[in-house]
Amino acid sequence: MRVAENLNAALHGLLDDDPTAYLLGEDILDPYGGAFKVTKGLSTRFPGRVIGTPISEGALTGVAAGLALTGNTAVAEIMFGDFVALAFDQLCNFASKSVSMYGRRLPLRMVVRCPTGGGRGYGPTHSQSLQKHFVGMPGLSLYEMSPFHDNRAVFAAMLERGEPCVFFEDKVLYTRQMDLVDPLFRVRGDGDLAVVELHDADDYPDCVIIAPGGMAHRALAAMRSLLVEQEISCRLLVPSRLYPLDVEKLLPFVGDVVLVAEESTAGGTWGSEVAHLLHGRLWDRLRGPVRLVHSRAEVIPTAAHLESQVLVGESTIHHAVREALRG
Amino acid sequence: MTETLDGLRLSRLGDDDLGLLLLIRHFELKLLELYGRGDLNGTTHTCLGQEYVPVALRPLLGESDHVFSNHRGHGHYLSRFRDPHGLLAEIMGREGAVCGGVGGSQHIHRDRYLSTGVQGESLPVAAGVALHLKRSEPGAIACVHIGDGTWGEGAVYEALNLAALWRLPLLVVVENNGVAQSTPTASQMAGTVAGRAAAFGIRHHLVVSTDVNEIRISLEGLVAEVREGRPLVAEFVTHRLGPHSKGDDVRPAGAVQAARDNDWYGRYAHDHPEQFHRLDGTVKAEVQGIVDEVAARPPSRREESCA
Numbered sequence: 001m002r003v004a005e006n007l008n009a010a011l012h013g014l015l016d017d018d019p020t021a022y023l024l025g026e027d028i029l030d031p032y033g034g035a036f037k038v039t040k041g042l043s044t045r046f047p048g049r050v051i052g053t054p055i056s057e058g059a060l061t062g063v064a065a066g067l068a069l070t071g072n073t074a075v076a077e078i079m080f081g082d083f084v085a086l087a088f089d090q091l092c093n094f095a096s097k098s099v100s101m102y103g104r105r106l107p108l109r110m111v112v113r114c115p116t117g118g119g120r121g122y123g124p125t126h127s128q129s130l131q132k133h134f135v136g137m138p139g140l141s142l143y144e145m146s147p148f149h150d151n152r153a154v155f156a157a158m159l160e161r162g163e164p165c166v167f168f169e170d171k172v173l174y175t176r177q178m179d180l181v182d183p184l185f186r187v188r189g190d191g192d193l194a195v196v197e198l199h200d201a202d203d204y205p206d207c208v209i210i211a212p213g214g215m216a217h218r219a220l221a222a223m224r225s226l227l228v229e230q231e232i233s234c235r236l237l238v239p240s241r242l243y244p245l246d247v248e249k250l251l252p253f254v255g256d257v258v259l260v261a262e263e264s265t266a267g268g269t270w271g272s273e274v275a276h277l278l279h280g281r282l283w284d285r286l287r288g289p290v291r292l293v294h295s296r297a298e299v300i301p302t303a304a305h306l307e308s309q310v311l312v313g314e315s316t317i318h319h320a321v322r323e324a325l326r327g
Numbered sequence: 328m329t330e331t332l333d334g335l336r337l338s339r340l341g342d343d344d345l346g347l348l349l350l351i352r353h354f355e356l357k358l359l360e361l362y363g364r365g366d367l368n369g370t371t372h373t374c375l376g377q378e379y380v381p382v383a384l385r386p387l388l389g390e391s392d393h394v395f396s397n398h399r400g401h402g403h404y405l406s407r408f409r410d411p412h413g414l415l416a417e418i419m420g421r422e423g424a425v426c427g428g429v430g431g432s433q434h435i436h437r438d439r440y441l442s443t444g445v446q447g448e449s450l451p452v453a454a455g456v457a458l459h460l461k462r463s464e465p466g467a468i469a470c471v472h473i474g475d476g477t478w479g480e481g482a483v484y485e486a487l488n489l490a491a492l493w494r495l496p497l498l499v500v501v502e503n504n505g506v507a508q509s510t511p512t513a514s515q516m517a518g519t520v521a522g523r524a525a526a527f528g529i530r531h532h533l534v535v536s537t538d539v540n541e542i543r544i545s546l547e548g549l550v551a552e553v554r555e556g557r558p559l560v561a562e563f564v565t566h567r568l569g570p571h572s573k574g575d576d577v578r579p580a581g582a583v584q585a586a587r588d589n590d591w592y593g594r595y596a597h598d599h600p601e602q603f604h605r606l607d608g609t610v611k612a613e614v615q616g617i618v619d620e621v622a623a624r625p626p627s628r629r630e631e632s633c634a
Contacts, residue, residue: 048462054492059451059485066455069441070393070463074455089482093445094452102436103427104630 003147004174007038010151011075015046018073023050024060025077025113035079036115036174061087061112065095065164068108073159080126081114081168085133095164096139107162111155117170117214117263118295118311123302129214129263129295131168132270135243142243142270145169146213147178148187148194149240157192157240168242170214170263182224185236193249196220196236198227204255205235207321210274211261212242215312219261222317234321242270247277254278256286257324261293261317265310269294293320337591337598338540342606344382345595347409348539349610351378351402352592354411355569357614358401358418362573366622367419371432374402376568377502379591381406383542384470384500387550391467393456395449396442398433399502403472407440411617421624428627447473447480450499454486457495466554468496476507478516478523487558491527494556501560504567504586509577524560534563537591566590 001009015021023042025034029052033040043050053060057078064074078084084091091112098106118127134142141161143154145168158165181187181196188195196216197205207226211219219236226232237253239245258278260271275290296310340348355373362371374380381403388394388407396403404414413425417435420428425437433444443449450471457469477483478501490497501520505512524531532549534542546561553559566586570576576583587593596603 054485054488056451056485056488058482059454059489062448062451062482062486063455063458063489066452066457066469067459068455069452070456070459072459089445089448090451094443094448097434097443098436098441101426101430101434102441103424103429106436 001178002174003145003176003178004036004038006178007145007151007169008040008042010155011039011042012045013152014073014075014155015042015049020071021049021073021075022064022067023075023077024053024064026053026055026060026079028052028077034077036171038174039077057083057086058090061090062094064110064112065090065098065108068095068110068164069098072109074110075113076110077113079115080122081116081130082125082128084112084114084130084166087112091134091140091164091166092137096137099139099163105162108164109159109162111158111165111167113167113169115171116168117172118300118307119172121302121304121307124299127300127307128265129168129170131242131262132264132268134166135270135273139163141165141241143167143241144212144214145173146194146216146238146240147173147176147180148189148196148216148238149213150178154240168212168214173214176217182220184224184227185220190249192240192246193253194238194240195253196238198233201235202233205233206325207232207234207257207259208237208254209234209259209261209317209321210237210239210250213238215261215263218312218314219317221314222321225314225318226321230322232321232325243273245274245277247281250278251281254282257288258286259291259293259317259320259324261312261320263295263312265295266297288324291320291324293317337538337595339599339602340539342602344539345602345606346610347382347385347406348378348591349607350409350411350614351382351405353611353614354405354415355401357618359569359573361419361618369431370572371418372399372572373569374399376566376586376590377504378402379537379539379542380500380502380563380565383539384546387543387546388470389467390439391464393439393441393453393460393467393469395453395469395471396435396440397446397449397472397474397477398442398444399474400433400435400442400472403442404435404440408437411614412621415617415621416624416627419621420627421621422627423621423624424627427629429629446477447482450483450486451489453497454489454495457490457497458493461494461496461556468498468550468553470498470500472500472502474507475501475503475505475512475516475520476510478520479507484523487524487527487529490558491529495558496553496556497558498550498553499558499560501562502565503562504565506567506578506582508571509575520560520562529558529560531560531562534561537565537589537594
């Protein structure tokens, strides 16, 4: 099953099971079914609860918050995650604050979906990974879609939190298969955390890579080439929840060389937050500081050859691991 | 309770309405006094001069309606709940604070009442609430209070578009006091509120009166139509008597004088002296008693689960 199909099925299931669940967004109605077809079939099955909106990211996010405020479950789609910047006030100053600024817990069940990332030639304003801009906001949780986490379970976990969540969906994953890995590797699910490693993995791989969903297949490709060409063994950790990050869950799987890979551009990244948490817990055990792999601090070009120079790819991770082990 | 409405003379109110007007007036005056003495943390925005807006609306809104207030929201809160103790405790950070002292003057949530401190932000949220009400509790409405300055925010227009498009039971109450913090409306708004409402095909009703009875009569039928999914912008031409927040009034003397001349307080005292003086002193003393009692309380504590 493709990741987009899994996500689509998760949304069907959510609207099926929860009569208070709404889905809002631009161009999400059938027959179009969303720019990435993730909402296909939903408006036909759930007319009235799947609502097409004008091009108004702030308002549709606010409407989702209003629905959540009155006890409903609300899922809002931002057509391209880049445009969530237009909903920043609703997320930062309204929804996330409302959970706690009224002196007692005010549960809000809402998820804002953000198709994210580059690699498809959409250019500077349609290719960004804005996760880092939402890190550290009290009352706001960040999740990222992955091929190793069933979206139904992830949605259940997000809504269970009773606070607004932003769900980042790397667009390159939509057409990929769920749970598919190179035969060299196996996937172990540990709730929020997926662990991918060699079948006969040692307790202590040469390097541990922490990467969210959209980066996973690039990390796995690098792990393959590192093994085949350099006999370097790696373990990949894919957390579903980026923030707040459950660092305790990571610790048993982390060795003395750690690298965090993400597609966000350099500077103030999610990875630096992860590194900070790990340094606090593991400083004595690490051979060196946690390495950060991210895209270059540049706008994301449209032309394929220029875009690939900016974004993190398999080779970026491959070289970063070798450098970490040499250093 | 209604006397002849002759346009100049304010009609006689029931003691209940006048008492509420005076409660808000003396509550706000007392806040400025407390700030002046350094007894309060942060800032506050009083609704001095605008008290009659929520008081006029009060019987037009029911318990199932949602009210969204803004930074200048004490009158809205007191009209809805008559809870000066809880509000003052919230502003002073004392035990019994309606939101534990976390929200303060601008961020209050209680029983279908919510205020936030960002201009225009609540309109899309109110649209979402109105959407819920339309489907789950037909007949109930979402009422949002905004000011003239808030019309500079894009969120207002996104929400108005949805309200008209989806026929939401949304009542937008505009308290146009002619000045956005320190910027006169003429310097910050092109066109008019009416013109902007018209652009969305939303009805606009202008209220120039400060007569509570008269306002109610003019709005009664319109609000009933909002309940049926016909959004409304009700614009009150009002006057902010006090500063924007504390001591930051830079308006020309003429503008402040105009606000004073239009103030319901003096006019009502003139038109109905016996009733006014019978209640004014009592309410004033009552507010002083509330201040003394609340100020003596221990500091508020926030719930653990919120931290």
